[in-house]
Amino acid sequence: MALQFTRHLTPNLRVYDNMDELSAFAGAPQGILDLERELMAKSELMFVGGQSLYESKRQRHDNIHVFPSSVDTAHFKSARDRSVDPDDQREIPHPRIGFFGVIDERMNMDIVAGISALRPQWQLVMIGPTAKISPESLPRAKNIHWLGCKQYQELPNYLSGWDVGIMPFALNEATRFISPTKTPEFLAAGVPVVSTPITDVVNPYGAAGHVEIASSAEEFVAKIDLLLSRPKAHWLSSVDASLAEMSWDKTWARMMLHIASVGAESQSAREGQLV
Structure with missing residues (x-):
């Protein structure tokens, strides 16, 4: 929805972080799906907040990555x-x-x-x-x-x-x-x-x-x-082993790797155009 008041911006990189299928929620704003299609077309990078969302949208963007909910x-x-x-x-x-x-x-x-x-x-x-x-x-x-x-x-x-x-x-x-x-x-x-x-x-x-x-x-x-x-006891031991691999810091670090990679490609493309 924020696209409605940010179209005039010319960012170096657009990242669409899609955490849910908000169009399916009660009271969803009209036009939200049209705006999403426009945003996906403009974004160089897209993140989704779960495997189901990824499976639903993986064919609609060529640089999409899944980042399920993590935990503090x-x-x-x-x-x-x-x-x-x-x-x-x-x-x-x-x-x-x-x-x-x-x-x-x-x-x-x-x-x-x-x-x-x-x-x-x-x-x-x-x-x-x-x-x-x-x-x-x-x-x-x-x-x-x-x-x-x-x-x-x-x-x-x-x-x-x-x-x-x-x-x-x-x-x-x-x-x-x-x-x-x-x-x-x-x-x-x-x-x-x-x-x-x-x-x-x-x-x-x-x-x-x-x-x-x-x-x-x-x-x-x-x-x-x-x-x-x-x-x-046994359940907690298994749970803790799984949680040890999860944190918002790790999620953010993995996101930043993708952002840095796409950002570097965009910078190279711009420099090539200037040359």
């Missing part, structure tokens, strides 16, 4: 060592089943309500702002706690008190190409997690045994029961 491991890993609950979570009993993120049309509310009904002794702790849906549409029950938006710095305090995490994404156009950043963040925090079969979660996280996959409230309950009873 140190920040979220601190959740493993914290023992003081935030005030609004302290009185909530265990087991606690937690979610954090934007609460919008991408969430399957039937799964949330179903888990609550099937296991009334479990407490669902739901953190995040509500967007594009009415707060009145959220499922309500004594064991569902909508705690609202929290600061990034606060998140480890909440995750430290969760027994299992959930990612109950709906399977729709808005989630077809997502690569949830919260997946490695849950893992770094040491919180076992169950997700619906989002493509970029199933592979690599589900395939590696780091995330359990479920499609219905009943399946979520079965997987959560499994995680509540399963020792975490």
Whole structure:
């Protein structure tokens, strides 16, 4: 959308960093796909935020590279060592089943309500702002706690008190190409997690045994029961080995290699034109 007020610029290099298929989101601006086509044609380099996006757009640009969501491991890993609950979570009993993120049309509310009904002794702790849906549409029950938006710095305090995490994404156009950043963040925090079969979660996280996959409230309950009873030591060891290869610094360094390479080619071309 920013192309509308930047067309007059003449940059040395354009990089299009495409983190999601925003045209599929509720309330997407009109003309966004036309603008994307124009931007892709103008950009010398393109990054995408997940394997699904890459497969969708790889034929539309001749210099496209995939960079899935990474993680601030140190920040979220601190959740493993914290023992003081935030005030609004302290009185909530265990087991606690937690979610954090934007609460919008991408969430399957039937799964949330179903888990609550099937296991009334479990407490669902739901953190995040509500967007594009009415707060009145959220499922309500004594064991569902909508705690609202929290600061990034606060998140480890909440995750430290969760027994299992959930990612109950709906399977729709808005989630077809997502690569949830919260997946490695849950893992770094040491919180076992169950997700619906989002493509970029199933592979690599589900395939590696780091995330359990479920499609219905009943399946979520079965997987959560499994995680509540399963020792975490071996799982954590495997998770940590995988996370050791991930960081935003490494992602940025790899991006900069591509930027430097294309930038050097562009500079050489300009110098050739001047000669």
